[in-house]
Amino acid sequence: MQKNPVQCQFVAALDSIVGKWKPIILYHLLQGKPLRFNELRRLLPGITQRMLTLHLRELEEEDLVKRVIYPQIPPKVEYSITEYGKSLSPILESLHQWGAAHVERKQLKKENDEQ
Amino acid sequence: MQKNPVQCQFVAALDSIVGKWKPIILYHLLQGKPLRFNELRRLLPGITQRMLTLHLRELEEEDLVKRVIYPQIPPKVEYSITEYGKSLSPILESLHQWGAAHVERKQLKKENDEQ
DNA sequence: TGGTATAGTATTAAAAAAGGTACTGTAACG
DNA sequence: CGTTACAGTACCTTTTTTAATACTATACCA
Numbered sequence: 084m085q086k087n088p089v090q091c092q093f094v095a096a097l098d099s100i101v102g103k104w105k106p107i108i109l110y111h112l113l114q115g116k117p118l119r120f121n122e123l124r125r126l127l128p129g130i131t132q133r134m135l136t137l138h139l140r141e142l143e144e145e146d147l148v149k150r151v152i153y154p155q156i157p158p159k160v161e162y163s164i165t166e167y168g169k170s171l172s173p174i175l176e177s178l179h180q181w182g183a184a185h186v187e188r189k190q191l192k193k194e195n196d197e198q
Numbered sequence: 199m200q201k202n203p204v205q206c207q208f209v210a211a212l213d214s215i216v217g218k219w220k221p222i223i224l225y226h227l228l229q230g231k232p233l234r235f236n237e238l239r240r241l242l243p244g245i246t247q248r249m250l251t252l253h254l255r256e257l258e259e260e261d262l263v264k265r266v267i268y269p270q271i272p273p274k275v276e277y278s279i280t281e282y283g284k285s286l287s288p289i290l291e292s293l294h295q296w297g298a299a300h301v302e303r304k305q306l307k308k309e310n311d312e313q
Numbered sequence: 314t315g316g317t318a319t320a321g322t323a324t325t326a327a328a329a330a331a332g333g334t335a336c337t338g339t340a341a342c343g
Numbered sequence: 344c345g346t347t348a349c350a351g352t353a354c355c356t357t358t359t360t361t362a363a364t365a366c367t368a369t370a371c372c373a
Contacts (some may be wrong), residue, residue: 087243089294093221095304096297098298101216103331120350128202131332136351145300156339157349167303174296177289179204183209187261188282189210218361235320246362251321271369272319 087094099145099171104138106131106175109164112148113172147171214260214286219245219253221290225281228287232278262286272275 102105104127113117113125118126124135139162142148147168153159215221219270225234226241233241239250254277257263262283268274 087222089225090219090222090242092294092297092301093225093290094297095300096293097216098223099300101212103203106212107202107205110204110208124200124350127205131334132351133333133353134331137331152350157341158339158351160350170296170299174292175208175287177292178211181285181289182207182209185210185214186207195359236318246364247321248323248363249361252361267320270319272371273321275320278344 089112096174099142100174100178102126102138102141104134106178108135108138108142109168109171109175112162112164113169113175115164116143117151117161118161120162122159139159142168200311211289214257214262215293217253217256219249220257221293223250223253223257224243224283224286224290225294226264227277227279227289228284231275232266233276235275257283275309 088160100109107127108123111123120135120139123139124130124132127135139148139150143150146165149165151163153161155165215224222242223238226238235250235254238254239245242250254263254265258265261280263279264278266276266278268276268284
């Protein structure tokens, strides 16, 4: 896809993490407890079923999330983080912290500009 | 933009980093040396002038990159990382490493699948 | 005098991502 | 007997992102 190896590595990492809902899906699953489809949906206000499905499928495809189907009615499907997915934890944690600081910084700047 | 604070923080961080060329622009500028527009362009094979301009403007807007114009002809404009921009360094470094490992893992898997 | 380098902008088109709405089948609950 | 919960899929539209191409002005070099 990319000839430039450095860019390729960034792309590979970001593809796994990026998508409007992916980081927060991973964030919730990284709490450790497996979550059902609709539990996740409730944790992500504003997401549509379609978007949740799409992002979960992509995460599964990359072996970051595991999907377990319980053959019962009504259906039960549990999503959980994989061992490999856990390796993303420090990155997401850093992003989360930097993001929080960035939001605060922006807010301060905005307040200064308003004076 | 986002009501969910956690998501908001991820979004804030990712917005700064994401964009097809942003991480690699930052990566090059994080080497320390200021770079001229066309120097960057040569470092990013495949990027169009427009894309480079757009991404640089966004990075400047977020105070991650500094733009210095030398009023001479032909024009000279230098881009460099800001002090604040340097705070992204550990995140980009982690992304880069994880990405490299992820690429390798995918490659191994592909080779296994082919047998 | 014609070509090259500089750092872009403008306009249009294409591709990718996200969103909206409706629909499925079954069981348990009231 | 109507409603709700479950975990989705199908189809279509909108928004966002990226790309392609042409264009600007000026100076230097041969």
